[in-house]
Amino acid sequence: MAVKLGMVMKLAVLALLLAAVSATARSVDLFDLLASNNPEAFQWVKQKTPNTTPCCDKCICTKSNPPQCTCKDVFYGTERCEGCNLCPCTRSYIPQCRCFDVRDYCLPKCKTTTTVSVEAAVAAEIASSN
Numbered sequence: 001m002a003v004k005l006g007m008v009m010k011l012a013v014l015a016l017l018l019a020a021v022s023a024t025a026r027s028v029d030l031f032d033l034l035a036s037n038n039p040e041a042f043q044w045v046k047q048k049t050p051n052t053t054p055c056c057d058k059c060i061c062t063k064s065n066p067p068q069c070t071c072k073d074v075f076y077g078t079e080r081c082e083g084c085n086l087c088p089c090t091r092s093y094i095p096q097c098r099c100f101d102v103r104d105y106c107l108p109k110c111k112t113t114t115t116v117s118v119e120a121a122v123a124a125e126i127a128s129s130n
Contacts, residue, residue, distance in 0.1 A: 054083045059106035066104040073110075074098050 056071035076094050081087035084099035 054080070054107050055110035056107040057110050061106060068102050068104065069106045070102055071099055071107060 056073055058072040059069055060072055061067040061069040074096050075098070076096055078087075078089055078095055078097055081089065081097050081099065084101050086100040087097055088100070089095035089097040
């Protein structure tokens with residue numbers, strides 16, 4: 001009886017894991033969701049989001065020849081992912097992304113700070129309007 005109960009528990013855990021993986025496999029672009037629900041907020045976030053020119057404030061390179069450089073910047077929104085081959089993003093309200101591409105050079109420094117929290121800017125805007 002204990003063997004059958006153990007097998008049932010293993011199958012239940014396996015089914016739960018498969019359901020969780022299949023539920024997270026579909027990615028939703030949160031900017032599109034924001035645009036469809038509240039176009040005014042979407043335009044405000046787009047204005048506060050930095051430009052999409054490839055840039056990096058925190059570039060780290062190896063001492064090999066040629067060097068292998070990666071950018072350690074975390075940016076908000078998916079616009080800067082367009083120039084990346086591998087750019088995972090969180091599933092938060094405003095996605096936080098990071099480009100994992102390896103280059104043999106560092107990108108130029110960003111003209112604007114790309115690590116500014118858009119959530120903090122939205123909260124400040126709401127607080128100032130009240």
